[in-house]
Amino acid sequence: MSGELPFEQPLVELRRKIAELRAFSEEKALDLSQEIARLEEKLRELEQEIYGNLTPWQKVQIARHPGRPTTLDFIERLLDDFVELHGDRVFGDDPAIVGGIGKFRGIPVTVVGHQKGKDTKENIARNFGMPHPEGYRKALRLMQQADKFGRPILCFINTPGAYPGMAAEERGQSEAIARNLREMAALRVPIICVVTGEGGSGGALALGVGNRLYMLENSFYSVISPEGAAALLWKDASQAQRAAETMKITAQDLLEMGVIDGIIPEPMGGAHRDVDWTAQRLGEVIAKALDELMRLSPEELIEDRYEKYRRLGVFTSLVGMADR
Amino acid sequence: MFKDWFGKRKRYATLPGVQPVRREDAADAAAREERREIPEGLLIKCDRCGTITYVKELDKNLKVCRGCDYHFALSAPERIRITLDEGSFVEYDADLVSEDPLGFPGYPDKLAKSQAQSGLREAVVTGEGTIDGFAVVIGVMDSRFIMGSMGSVVGEKITRAIERATEKRLPLLLFSASGGARMQEGVLSLMQMAKTSAALARFHREGLLFISVLTNPTTGGVSASFASLGDINIAEPGALIGFAGRRIIEQTIRQKLPDDFQTAEFLLKHGQLDLVVHRKEMRATLAKLLDLHQVRRVGS
Ligand SMILES: [Zn+2]
Numbered sequence: 001m002s003g004e005l006p007f008e009q010p011l012v013e014l015r016r017k018i019a020e021l022r023a024f025s026e027e028k029a030l031d032l033s034q035e036i037a038r039l040e041e042k043l044r045e046l047e048q049e050i051y052g053n054l055t056p057w058q059k060v061q062i063a064r065h066p067g068r069p070t071t072l073d074f075i076e077r078l079l080d081d082f083v084e085l086h087g088d089r090v091f092g093d094d095p096a097i098v099g100g101i102g103k104f105r106g107i108p109v110t111v112v113g114h115q116k117g118k119d120t121k122e123n124i125a126r127n128f129g130m131p132h133p134e135g136y137r138k139a140l141r142l143m144q145q146a147d148k149f150g151r152p153i154l155c156f157i158n159t160p161g162a163y164p165g166m167a168a169e170e171r172g173q174s175e176a177i178a179r180n181l182r183e184m185a186a187l188r189v190p191i192i193c194v195v196t197g198e199g200g201s202g203g204a205l206a207l208g209v210g211n212r213l214y215m216l217e218n219s220f221y222s223v224i225s226p227e228g229a230a231a232l233l234w235k236d237a238s239q240a241q242r243a244a245e246t247m248k249i250t251a252q253d254l255l256e257m258g259v260i261d262g263i264i265p266e267p268m269g270g271a272h273r274d275v276d277w278t279a280q281r282l283g284e285v286i287a288k289a290l291d292e293l294m295r296l297s298p299e300e301l302i303e304d305r306y307e308k309y310r311r312l313g314v315f316t317s318l319v320g321m322a323d324r
Numbered sequence: 325m326f327k328d329w330f331g332k333r334k335r336y337a338t339l340p341g342v343q344p345v346r347r348e349d350a351a352d353a354a355a356r357e358e359r360r361e362i363p364e365g366l367l368i369k370c371d372r373c374g375t376i377t378y379v380k381e382l383d384k385n386l387k388v389c390r391g392c393d394y395h396f397a398l399s400a401p402e403r404i405r406i407t408l409d410e411g412s413f414v415e416y417d418a419d420l421v422s423e424d425p426l427g428f429p430g431y432p433d434k435l436a437k438s439q440a441q442s443g444l445r446e447a448v449v450t451g452e453g454t455i456d457g458f459a460v461v462i463g464v465m466d467s468r469f470i471m472g473s474m475g476s477v478v479g480e481k482i483t484r485a486i487e488r489a490t491e492k493r494l495p496l497l498l499f500s501a502s503g504g505a506r507m508q509e510g511v512l513s514l515m516q517m518a519k520t521s522a523a524l525a526r527f528h529r530e531g532l533l534f535i536s537v538l539t540n541p542t543t544g545g546v547s548a549s550f551a552s553l554g555d556i557n558i559a560e561p562g563a564l565i566g567f568a569g570r571r572i573i574e575q576t577i578r579q580k581l582p583d584d585f586q587t588a589e590f591l592l593k594h595g596q597l598d599l600v601v602h603r604k605e606m607r608a609t610l611a612k613l614l615d616l617h618q619v620r621r622v623g624s
Contacts, residue, residue: 162548164568164576169586170594173567178552181521186529201505201514202548202567209518223505223514223545232507233429247510248426257425259511309522310483312515313476314425318445 003272005061011050014043051268054218056250057241060226062218063197067272069279071098071113071156074196077279078286079104079111087138091171094135096127096163097207099142101151105287107294110146112139112207113156116197129198130163133176136206140180143187152190152290155207160225162203177206184209185305188298192289194264194282195219195251196271211305212289213259215251216278217266221259222249259312261289370394386603395540395560395603399442400449400466403499407607408453408462415451417484420477422446424508431508438469446477447502450485452494456611461489464499467541471503474546478506479516482550486523495533495614500551504544517549524553533617535610538565538588538597556613558599559588560606565596 004012018039025032054062062068075082079102087093099112114131117123139155146153162173184191193210199221215221224232229247230239248254251263264281267274296304366379375391382389386406387396398406404413424431439445447469452461463485465472474482482498489496505513527534536554538547540563548567551557559565566586574581584590588600601609 162567164572166573166577166581166585169566169568169573172552172594172596174547174565175552175596177548177567178517178521178550181518181549182525182528182553185518185522185525202517202545205514205517206548209522221511221514223510224507229507246426246428247507249511254511257512259515306522306526309515309518312519313480313512314423314509315476315480316421316423317419318421319419 003065003067005058005065007050007058007061008269011043011046014039014046018043047268055241056220056244056247056253057226059218059250060198060220060240060244062270062272063220065270065272066118068116068158068197069271069275070118071111071115071158071196073275074113074156074279074282075100075102075111077276078283079109082111085142088134088141090137091134094127094132094138095125096129096131096159097135097139099139101146104152104154104290105283107152107290108149109152109154109290110142111154111156112142113154113196114159114204114207116158127163129159130161131159131203131206132163132165132168133171133173136162136176136180139207140176140183143184143191147187147189150189152192152294153187153210154286155191155193155210157193157195157199157204157207157221158197158219159200159203160198161200162206177202180206181209185309186302188301190290190293190296190301191305192286192293194286195221195260196282199249200225209305209309211293211301211308212261213308214262214264214285214289215254215260216264216271216282217251218270219251220244220249221251221254222247370396388603393561393602395562397467397501397540399468400444400464403464404449404451404453404462406603407464407497407499407610408455408460409457412453413451413462414453415449416488417450417481418445420446420481422475422477422509425476425512426508426510428508428510434470434508442466442468444469446481447472447474448478448481450481452488452492455497455607455614458611458614459494460497460614461485461492461494462497462499465501465546467501467503470506470508472501472546473503473506473513474516475506475509475513476516479513479519482520483516483523486520486527486550489532490523490527490530493530493532495535495617496527497535497537497610498550498554499537499539500542500546501539502542502544502546502551504546504548514545517545520550521553524550528553533614535613537606537610539563541565543567543569554598556598557596558601558606558609559591559597561588561600561602563588565591 082102084100098115114129115126116129117126143153191210193208193213195215197219226240226244227237229243231237254260264285267277271278367376368379369376370389372394373392448465450463463482534554535556536551538559542551542565591597592600
């Protein structure tokens, strides 16, 4: 398989060795099956060792893998009769965010999500999944449309961040993100958010105010990119690996901090190794959450969402401490 | 370590140190000051135009440069003093202090240093008071405290202020001055954007007035949450306001940005602000807007 990451090199070498041995044994009609079996066993052990102990930085690399399933990949596998809808009705149609209506296991839902490309050409067209204000405004328009028709909303988050560009600032990047945060809090339908790859700061959060928030096993969610943090902390973007460890950005970290509701498993090596399998796990989690949330009234849904974010934060009160 | 007005006190205690001086008194005091000899080391140079002024002179002018109108940063107590009616301020939640949830290198030191230098416990002071007799809930950020960044305590204090304004049905006034979400608390800082904005959703639904005043600088996670959500968004002249940092944008688009990019005036021109208001006009403008929203007057 192409697109191996640097830390997967030992596996690549071993796989090549096994292939060479197999070719050699066929060519020379030699029985090397015992030797091959031994190496295959070693390969499984090495896979277990590497993939079972992924560092935060390795997870960041998996989350950014060019083959990482995108929002449209998940839509294709999870929704029937999907109709993509376009535009913010004000300025334009941002290709970095896709959205529309489809049926999830028979239930009409609205889906919005960041959309990255699969290759350089598509990534340029999609602006590498970095939205402009009109992308966030399109997402909000579709979510408010869902609210009107009582459709649950699924949000797929996968962006390096909101686009840091001149036009984005001129058109109100801050306002577009801020408005989404406030308006999502007020929607009367279930909202399920899933970080599927990169959860890049405010540009990710702008699709991330939900009743449930999940993360794929190798995704990350961070207030600043590891490169950005490294540049600020150590004046050296190449220290990103160190920053990734310091910042506590993995799904496991966020679960421990109580920020997310659950982790969706990925196949060994990452979601790009088996997109169908990943989509199935994702679908199971969404189905269960939808079943729970669709029992709640609009007021209960708003309250549930409020409480979810209201309790987040770690601090101390000095009142009463002096008495001790 | 803290100034005495931040001593042991519970919620809702008043802050004697933040009482404003009556205008006539200020003028008299300034006149007296001018007759006296001013000691050395009390001069300040304007970053923008280079004009050198006496610190006392500058204070008397609400910290606005007489040479070029540059608005120097105000501390939270200074802002409260020049905005609210004398003696009307009652502070909320002065007891909240930050922790170090990530075990982030250098963060506890940074907090201690900021506390010592600013005399504040955190980067925002919240409470209630009156402006020309109109009762308001107010929050003021202080850029001296880790660049006014928003971590758990800032998010919590602002959220509680919004919740109290909602309960008491009072107008809300937030003065922002912040570099954005606080990196040292990681994703918990990011979540404060959602928390404060969700509280504003409830406030909004109750039909109450929120005036956001963006001062220099208001960027990142603060500009991309509560600071942009005012019914009326006001900025001080020349204030830097934006989502992404100038350097990051220049690196991304590989071109130099115009000098006025992300200034208050630039935002006004692009339809992102309601008003740019000079510091000397701010209090009167706020009072007028409060009046136009028919807010109840204390004692009437
Ligand atoms: Zn000047």
